[in-house]
Amino acid sequence: MTRLSLEQVIDRVQDVPALPQIVNRVIELTEDPNSTARDIESVIIKDQSLTARVLRLANSAYYGYPRRISTITEATILLGFQTVKSITISAAVKKVLFKKLPGYGMPEGALWKHSQTCAIIARYLGKKFSVKNIDEIYTAALLHDIGKVIMSYYMEENYDQVIKMVQQNNMPFIEAEQQILGFDHCQLGAKMCEKWNLPYALMEPIAYHHDPQRGVENIDSLYITHISDAITMTLGIGLGVDGMAYELYTPALERFGISEEEGIEKIILEISDMISDEQSYDGYHL
Ligand SMILES: [Fe+2]
Ligand SMILES: [Fe+2]
Known part of the structure; x- marks a missing residue:
C-alpha cells in the first residue's frame, strides 16, 4: 500500500x-x-x-x-x-468515541468506556496529588486515544497483516501502526485536536501518552494520563486487540511518589468503587 x-x-x-x-x-x-x-x-x-x-x-x-x-x-x-x-468537550466527543473500531477489534462503546475510565482515574489522581488544572487533565485523559477512531480504518484495511506482525514478532500494536502507516494513533490524535482547534494543553498528553519522556510543557497532565491509561489497561477496560503489557515510565511514578508495585495496587484499590459505580460514567464525573 x-x-x-x-x-x-x-x-x-x-x-x-x-x-x-x-x-x-x-x-x-x-x-x-x-x-x-x-x-x-x-x-x-x-x-x-x-x-x-x-x-x-x-x-x-x-x-x-x-x-x-x-x-x-x-x-x-x-x-x-x-x-x-470540560463538560462541553466531553459531551461533544462522546459520539466520536462511542464508535465501533473494527481495526482494533473494539465493539461499539468500548473506546468510550476505556476513555471515561481513564479520565475518571486521571481526575482522581489529579486531586490526590493536588495538581493544578484537574479539568484539563480529565479532558486530556478522555481524549488520549481519539486518534484510534481514524486509525481504525487503516488498521482494518491491513488487519491480517497487522495481527500477523503482532503475533509472530511479539510486536507492540503501536509499533505495528507505525510500520503500516508511518505514524501512530497518538500522532493522529494530536492532529485531530489541532484540526478541531482544541486547547494546546491537550496536545502533549494525547501525542505522548505512550512515550511520556518526550513531554516538555504539560508534564503533570501527560504523566497522569499515562499512568491512568496504564491502570485502565491493567484493569482490562475497553481493551481491543492492542491490549498489551504496558510499560510504565518510572519518572512519571516518581514525580508523584508512587512506588511501582504497591503504589499502583493501592491506587487500584482506592478507585475500585468509583469505577464500578455506573454513575461515574454518566457523562462527566465531578
Ligand atoms: Fe493509546
Ligand atoms: Fe488508552
Whole structure:
C-alpha cells in the first residue's frame, strides 16, 4: 500500500467529524479572562442537550444546595469556567468515541468506556496529588486515544497483516501502526485536536501518552494520563486487540511518589468503587 502522510490521512478521511461550532465558542470564552458567566450562558443555551447536561451536573455536584440551580449563569459560577469547558468537550466527543473500531477489534462503546475510565482515574489522581488544572487533565485523559477512531480504518484495511506482525514478532500494536502507516494513533490524535482547534494543553498528553519522556510543557497532565491509561489497561477496560503489557515510565511514578508495585495496587484499590459505580460514567464525573 502507498504510504500516506499524516496530513493526507487527515484530509482524506471525510469522517473526521467536525466539532460543533458551539464547542469552540465555549472554549474561547472560558479561556478569555474578560468573559462572564452570562456570555457563556448565551452560547450554551443554544444547545438544548448541553444546557440540560450542565444543569444536571451542577445540581448533582451541589446536592444539598438550598435551591435548584436553574440557569447556566448560576451553574457556571458554581462549577467554574474550566469545568464547564470540560463538560462541553466531553459531551461533544462522546459520539466520536462511542464508535465501533473494527481495526482494533473494539465493539461499539468500548473506546468510550476505556476513555471515561481513564479520565475518571486521571481526575482522581489529579486531586490526590493536588495538581493544578484537574479539568484539563480529565479532558486530556478522555481524549488520549481519539486518534484510534481514524486509525481504525487503516488498521482494518491491513488487519491480517497487522495481527500477523503482532503475533509472530511479539510486536507492540503501536509499533505495528507505525510500520503500516508511518505514524501512530497518538500522532493522529494530536492532529485531530489541532484540526478541531482544541486547547494546546491537550496536545502533549494525547501525542505522548505512550512515550511520556518526550513531554516538555504539560508534564503533570501527560504523566497522569499515562499512568491512568496504564491502570485502565491493567484493569482490562475497553481493551481491543492492542491490549498489551504496558510499560510504565518510572519518572512519571516518581514525580508523584508512587512506588511501582504497591503504589499502583493501592491506587487500584482506592478507585475500585468509583469505577464500578455506573454513575461515574454518566457523562462527566465531578
Ligand atoms: Fe493509546
Ligand atoms: Fe488508552
